[in-house]
Amino acid sequence: MAAAVDPSLLIELLIDGIGAGLILALLGLGITLVFGLGGILNLAIGVFSMIGILTVIEVVNIVPNVAFAILIAMLLVGAFGLLLDKTLLPLVYRSEGEQRILIGIFATLGLAIFLEGLLVVQYSDFYSVHLPGVQPTIIGGLLIRGSSIATIAISVVAFALLYLFFDRTYVGMATRTVMDDEVGATLCGIDTRRLRTLVFVVSAVVAGLAGIMASFSGEMPVAASFELTIEAVIVSVVGGVRSLVGTVIAGLILGIVTTMATAFFGPTMSAISLFAAAVLVLVIKPGEIV
Amino acid sequence: MNIQHHKWLLPPVVLAVMPFLFFTGGTYVARIFTLFLMFAVLAMALNIVFGHTDQLLLFTGGVVGLGAYTTLITANAIGISMWATVLLGGVFAGAFGAFTCWVAARRRMGIIVISILTLALQLALIEAYFGFSDLTGGDTGMRTPQTELVGSLEAMGIPKLTFLYYAFLVMLALVLLLYQYLMKSHYGLAFDVIRQDELAAEAAGVAVVRYKTIAGFISTFIMGLVGPFYAQIEGFVFPSMFSFPVIDVLVLIILVVGGLRTMYGPIAGAALLVYVNEQLQAAQQYRRMVFGLLLMILFLYFREGIVLFVDEYLEDRFEYRDRLAGITRRD
Numbered sequence: 001m002a003a004a005v006d007p008s009l010l011i012e013l014l015i016d017g018i019g020a021g022l023i024l025a026l027l028g029l030g031i032t033l034v035f036g037l038g039g040i041l042n043l044a045i046g047v048f049s050m051i052g053i054l055t056v057i058e059v060v061n062i063v064p065n066v067a068f069a070i071l072i073a074m075l076l077v078g079a080f081g082l083l084l085d086k087t088l089l090p091l092v093y094r095s096e097g098e099q100r101i102l103i104g105i106f107a108t109l110g111l112a113i114f115l116e117g118l119l120v121v122q123y124s125d126f127y128s129v130h131l132p133g134v135q136p137t138i139i140g141g142l143l144i145r146g147s148s149i150a151t152i153a154i155s156v157v158a159f160a161l162l163y164l165f166f167d168r169t170y171v172g173m174a175t176r177t178v179m180d181d182e183v184g185a186t187l188c189g190i191d192t193r194r195l196r197t198l199v200f201v202v203s204a205v206v207a208g209l210a211g212i213m214a215s216f217s218g219e220m221p222v223a224a225s226f227e228l229t230i231e232a233v234i235v236s237v238v239g240g241v242r243s244l245v246g247t248v249i250a251g252l253i254l255g256i257v258t259t260m261a262t263a264f265f266g267p268t269m270s271a272i273s274l275f276a277a278a279v280l281v282l283v284i285k286p287g288e289i290v
Numbered sequence: 291m292n293i294q295h296h297k298w299l300l301p302p303v304v305l306a307v308m309p310f311l312f313f314t315g316g317t318y319v320a321r322i323f324t325l326f327l328m329f330a331v332l333a334m335a336l337n338i339v340f341g342h343t344d345q346l347l348l349f350t351g352g353v354v355g356l357g358a359y360t361t362l363i364t365a366n367a368i369g370i371s372m373w374a375t376v377l378l379g380g381v382f383a384g385a386f387g388a389f390t391c392w393v394a395a396r397r398r399m400g401i402i403v404i405s406i407l408t409l410a411l412q413l414a415l416i417e418a419y420f421g422f423s424d425l426t427g428g429d430t431g432m433r434t435p436q437t438e439l440v441g442s443l444e445a446m447g448i449p450k451l452t453f454l455y456y457a458f459l460v461m462l463a464l465v466l467l468l469y470q471y472l473m474k475s476h477y478g479l480a481f482d483v484i485r486q487d488e489l490a491a492e493a494a495g496v497a498v499v500r501y502k503t504i505a506g507f508i509s510t511f512i513m514g515l516v517g518p519f520y521a522q523i524e525g526f527v528f529p530s531m532f533s534f535p536v537i538d539v540l541v542l543i544i545l546v547v548g549g550l551r552t553m554y555g556p557i558a559g560a561a562l563l564v565y566v567n568e569q570l571q572a573a574q575q576y577r578r579m580v581f582g583l584l585l586m587i588l589f590l591y592f593r594e595g596i597v598l599f600v601d602e603y604l605e606d607r608f609e610y611r612d613r614l615a616g617i618t619r620r621d
Contacts, residue, residue: 041402091590101402102346106542106589113539114582121575226535230413237406268421275414282407286399 012142013263014256019148019217021255022155026210027228028235028247029162030203036179036242038196040092040104044112046228048204049211050119052077053220056129056212066131070212074205081204084111085197093196112229119222126219129212147216158209159248165202166244175199179242207232234278240285298466301557305459309452320451324523326564327458331516332537333544333556334465338472339509341550342481343502345391346405351537352415353510357383357517358527362434363425371437376518383514384507391506395499412534419529431528434521450522457519462557465512469553472508481505539581546588549598 027045034042052073059069088111092104134146166172178185178192186192211228214220239250254274261270305327313320332350339345347353361379365372390411394404419426426432440450472478480501483491492498521527530536540563548559566584570577592599604610 041406088586098401103589103593105402105405107586109539110582110585110587110589112582113535113585114579117576117578117580117582120578230409233406234410266421268417271417272414272421275410275417278410279407279414282399282403282410283393283397286394286397286403 008142012144013260015142015144015152016148017256017259018252019145019151019155019213019255020259021252022151022159023210023214023251024231024235024255025248025251026155026158026206026213027232028239028251029244030207030210031232031236032239032241032244032247033175033199033203033206035236036244037175037192037199038089038093038104039097039100040089040108041101041233042200042203043105043108043229043233044115045203045207045232046211046225046230047112047115047119048077048081048207049214049228050220050222050225051080051115052208052211053127053129053215054119054123055208057127060129066129070129070209073212074208077208078201078205081201082197084204085200089196089200093193112226116222116225123222126221128215128217128219131216145217150216151213154209154213158206162206171195171198176244231274234274237278238281295470297553298463298470301466301554302459302463305462306456309455313449313452313455317449317451320449320455321523322564322568324451324455324458326560327455327462328516328520328523329540329544329564330557330560331458331462331465332513332541333548333560334462334469335509335512335516336541336545337550337552337556338469339387339391339505340545342472342478342485343505344401344485345394345502345506346401346408347387347390347506347509348405348409348534348538349390349412349415350513350541351532351534352412353383353387353513354517354520354537355415355419355529355532356386357514358521358532359419359426359517360514361518362432362521362527365435371439372435372518373437373439376515379517380511380515383517384511387510387513388503388507390510392499392503395502409534412538416529416533419532426529427527429528431526434525434527440522454519454522458516461512461515461519466553468508477501477504535578539585543581543584543588546593547584550593552598555598 027049030045030048031042034040055073055076056066056069059072060066063069088107092100092107095103131146131150134150136146137144137149164172166176174185174190175195175198177188178190178195182192207228211225214228235251235254236247238254239247254277257277258270258274261273308323309320312323332354336347336350339347357379359379360382361372361375364378365375368375390408391404394407399407420428423429440453443453444450472481480491480496483494483496484498484501488498520531524531544559544563545556546559547562548555548557566580567577570580
């Protein structure tokens with residue numbers, strides 16, 4: 001069967017897969033950062049994405065400029081993240097160790113269900129962000145979808161900023177230190193609580209952006225936020241849960257694999273391959289988590 | 291006679307009279323009561339594996355579906371009544387659960403890992419129910435067959451839901467009896483040791499993997515048995531009726547509201563939740579919000595459950611435990 005596949009189709013799929021993979025990588029980073037730093041598996045992350053999408057759509061209705069709307073959406077999602085960090089998360093941080101992870105799972109799951117219920121009252125339709133002026137482009141005989149070009153371009157900027165943040169700034173380096181060794185970092189005088197706030201806000205913004213990009217290429221109901229959450233968790237788990245680089249690589253690989261699987265075997269096999277990857281990694285290396 | 295030995299009998303006896311009191315109002319009320327029992331049984335099942343062996347299984351819905359689909363598909367294929375294959379559904383679901391718990395225990399997965407693992411399995415199962423539409427009917431679902439048993443009962447004037455109510459009641463009674471037996475036997479002791487310190491349990495010679503697998507089998511077997519009866523309540527089987535928000539979220543809330551590791555907790559929790567659910571019927575669109583809030587608040591503030599909370603309160607006010615012990619001692 002492989003011989004019958006047109007090579008240019010494969011390359012087109014590969015590019016779409018990279019686009020999807022970059023979105024997954026950003027979502028996965030949202031999970032990895034917060035889990036690595038605070039021990040909270042944020043099961044509400046998909047709702048952040050949804051809030052991002054809906055904000056863009058609402059803002060575009062008032063000011064017809066998508067780029068501006070995306071910026072506003074990222075700010076709003078960030079502010080929402082800050083609000084949660086000051087209200088809900090302190091209740092979770094009260095506990096320690098495994099207990100905290102367990103309470104974190106249920107508190108954020110409850111939050112996700114609550115917010116989904118809240119959003120569905122007002123937004124019961126399917127939503128997607130339209131990019132005016134971004135057309136499918138033919139490069140070297142290959143037809144590249146406009147949404148993939150936009151996603152890859154925006155993601156490259158986002159990843160460059162994240163890289164600079166974690167590699168060059170003091171706060172970014174301090175964050176990685178805490179993820180490696182919390183006690184050691186505290187002894188060095190790093191204020192973990194403030195870092196957690198910062199990182200939670202960053203993860204919310206990143207998730208919002210990822211959601212907006214995911215909606216470039218498909219319409220999504222509010223209920224899709226749970227699927228986004230699960231995809232994010234799977235990417236993070238496959239990437240090793242505490243490794244930033246691992247998460248990005250896992251996101252890219254899973255994006256490419258699921259795009260190819262959807263094209264050749266249909267969406268069911270694609271989804272099952274995603275879950276199978278997570279199950280496999282969990283069974284082979286369960287010790288990496290906790 | 292020692293009251294403690296017959297503790298399991300109280301809820302089934304009380305609940306057995308419900309149809310005579312409330313089922314006159316047609317199928318609507320009967321359906322609510324039947325669903326209440328179903329969720330009580332599911333919460334009881336999760337109570338054993340999660341409450342007592344710390345294995346947080348987040349695929350209750352998927353396993354219920356496994357039981358329902360196995361029963362219906364095999365019955366259709368052989369051309370016999372679905373009641374003949376009910377046990378097969380339970381055993382298949384139980385084998386699936388036992389294998390999962392066995393792998394998890396062998397790989398020394400903590401509570402977090404097993405919860406993520408089973409959540410991934412839950413979603414994979416739902417995807418599979420959607421995807422393998424040749425077998426399951428996919429999105430459109432398939433009709434649950436109107437069985438001869440139900441037909442002849444209805445001819446005798448016993449409605450389908452009354453039959454299902456008593457079927458679940460028998461199931462609940464058996465689960466309660468089993469639960470009481472487990473807790474009084476070496477299983478309960480082993481579960482307690484494993485939950486408190488797995489390493490110490492192993493060092494003391496407790497077969498940790500075996501006990502965890504057995505707990506997993508018992509719970510998922512019960513969930514699998516529930517499947518075909520659930521399908522009969524709805525009259526139809528479709529993948530999303532087994533989804534995480536529809537089954538698991540409710541079962542988790544019920545279990546935590548009622549209280550982990552208690553005998554009456556899951557029943558009290560199910561009663562309360564089904565009641566809240568009905569009160570919210572008028573405000574459909576706010577139902578999810580309320581359940582989300584409940585889940586959050588319960589896990590943040592009331593992890594011991596309402597049964598223990600009420601128990602403590604009553605003890606403070608009336609010191610009833612001594613009096614109850616007094617009754618027991620007299621015989």
